[in-house]
Structures are given as structure tokens and as C-alpha cells.
Amino acid sequence: MKTCLVVDDSSVIRKVAKRILEGMDFQTVEAEDGQQALDACQRMLPDAILLDWNMPKMDGYDFLKALRRMPGGDRPKVVFCTTENDVAHIARALHAGANEYIMKPFDRDIVEAKFQEVGLI
Secondary structure: OEEEEEEOOOHHHHHHHHHHHHHOOEEEEEEOOHHHHHHHHHHOOOOEEEEOOOOOOOOHHHHHHHHHHOOOOOOOEEEEEEOOOOHHHHHHHHHHOOOEEEEOOOOHHHHHHHHHHOOOO
16 A cells, blocks of 8 residues: 655645545555654655645745655655645745645545656556
């Protein structure tokens, strides 16, 4: 079973994402911010990361840069999931190593389509 780390400071978003991902046969792990996510990745790298941009302690952008510098940190497929929809944010995320980008609110069809695009399903 593939694993997905859901990183978002909103417990509601994490809960919705977990329900969607478990319906797609992913085992999920949750983190409230980038620092918790980095700690989780140091214990075990997931196959996928659904990543919020704006979070306390460490935002998604700084987490992504740190992840990609870790040994094996190039392997997880990272899908940014955020309300930031301007071209500059999207370009910055992709330049930092994100594989895809989805806007909130999202549903199963959107997550499934993006995970297919990056080869997770």
C-alpha cells in the first residue's frame, strides 16, 4: 500500500484529504506544519505528499526545499494544495520541486486526476 503524508494546519482539510486518500487505497500520515512533516519524512519517506502552503512554524515552500535536500527527498511526489492561485506562487512551487498543484477546495476527482498525472495511481 502506498503512503501519503497530508500536511495542513487545518484539521478539517486533513480529515477530508484522509478520507479521499484512504478511498484511493493510500495509507495516510498527518502533519500540522512543515516542521512536523519534515520530522515524519526523516522517520519514513512517503510515496506522496499533499502539501499546504500557508502554515505556522514552517510553511510548505520551506518544507519542500528542505525535503528535496534530504537523502531520497527527490522520490516523494509532492502536490501543493492551497488557496494561493497566482502564477508566481505556482511557478515558485514547481521551481522548488513540486510535481503538481491543486486549488482548495478539492474533491476526490481532482486529487485522483493529479495523482494519475504524477504516476501515483
